[in-house]
Amino acid sequence: MSEQAPPRLEVRHLVRRYDGKAVVNDVSLSIQPGHVTCLLGPSGCGKSTTLRMIAGVDMQDAGEIYVDGKLVCDTVFRVPPERRGIGLMFQDFALFPHLSVGENVAFGLSGSGAAKRERVRTLLDRVGLVHFIDEYPHQLSGGEQQRVALSRALAPKPRIMLMDEPFSGLDNRLRDGIRDETLALLKDEDASVLLVTHEPEEAMRMADEIALMRDGQIVQQGAPYNIYNAPADKAAVAFFSDINALRGTVQGALAQTAFGQFLCPGVPDGAEVDIVFRPQHVGIDFDRDGRGPNPTPREGTPARGFVERARFMGSESLIEFRMAHDGSLLRATVPNVFLPKKGQPLWLTIRRDRCFVFSAKD
Structure with missing residues (x-):
């Protein structure tokens, strides 16, 4: 019988301290290929710090990070962020204003010009923006800019996508549709996703699994149905409703x-x-x-x-x-x-x- 494949992303006992205080305290989680996990919790609970450590833009004080079963970071060994096969998407989109939509999406790609152009056109077509390929970010709406940022993050075909409150800047009327479009594209690309959010509705809508975080620790982890219907404590019930x-x-x-x-x-x-x-x-x-x-x-x-x-x-x-x-x-x-x-x-x-x-x- 063949061995079970390791998780796409595995985090073991992560700790991050600032001024002697543990803002992330013994966090462990794993994500299987193609799955979406939402790191859910109130502002200041350590969600974004956890994301930054996984991305490699912040260093942990303790703990280990694995991608496909291979160590990418502990307190001694460290694979550079650009070699981890991890895509990043943040709430401000961070598009380059002086580059066209197509140039933004192609920014992280290598290879021939023709191959890059084909990848860019394929992704922009998937999000309905291929006709904006030669336009500039300031000419697009917030929802359109969000889809360009998603396409740019997915262009290098990352194995893991980290998303930090990616929909928080959008109008409420747009969010549900763009969330659904984003989720469909991520699933088609077979990316494993860690999405940080403070909105329970967003986590329930998008996640295969929710990790509920409070005061730097994961207090409960499981499928949305189980988190909602079998909460760990009174505060967990109150967070959802x-x-x-x-x-x-x-x-x-x-x-x-x-x-x-x-x-x-x-x-x-x-x-x-x-x-x-x-x-x-x-x-x-x-x-x-x-x-x-x-x-x-x-x-x-x-x-x-x-x-x-x-x-x-x-x-x-x-x-x-x-x-x-x-x-x-x-x-x-x-x-x-x-x-x-x-x-x-x-x-x-x-x-x-x-x-x-x-x-x-x-």
Whole structure:
């Protein structure tokens, strides 16, 4: 039986310190050929620093980087950035203003003039810009410049593509289409992609795997479905969506709340837990008998809330409730239009199969 091929990119225990503080602390990840991994996290968590170390423009204080199973960098040995077979694309595109579109795309290519021209035309045709080959960057829109930058990065056929917030400068109306075009082109080129972003929606849309980063460390890694539906902690749930949280004290592996009891297997008696759930998993009823605008499996005890505010968000309505039992705020979303008046009493239930139980941390 043949041995399994090594990952296209593998990072082992990367560390980078500034002024004695580890901004990247023991980061490890791997990407298979043709796969897209999104390094996702808030600003300042170490995403871009990790990308720069992989690219070779910053040196790690510890750890190793491998491409196709071969060491390209540790703290002693270092393959120069231009020989790593890695393409780079940043949010500012960094096109050369004095070069034409075709010259920009051809900038990193070697070989005969005819071969370079053919590669340039092929890539620009793929992104619908071959008719701009002799124009200059300032004559193009932001979305068009982004596609030129992508073509330039892909022109030398890199095995790995590193992308740092590449869509952040684009108009919201353009982003989805350009993301999809970019992903299709990257897949066709069989490039392994590490995409840095702080937008969960972008990571969910583009990634085969998400590495969720916080405070210089990867706190969870997996397929988008698993990251979203089996989060590592309360902060991971909150990074992807609005949340509600109930605090409860455990007795006999059960936490008592206004919505009834919740199972807490393995949690010792007396420990506090947070029961976390998203607004779309709150059921709203006009009465305790279950008649309401947001049908949901009726589980546990309904709890009474008074409408604090209701807003229509386009495809759904967001309703905030002041809960009768403790005065806390709870958010619920309902498809389409539902705008009850402030102060209206309603009964709320929770989808038990969509709740996460975590040890409480103040």
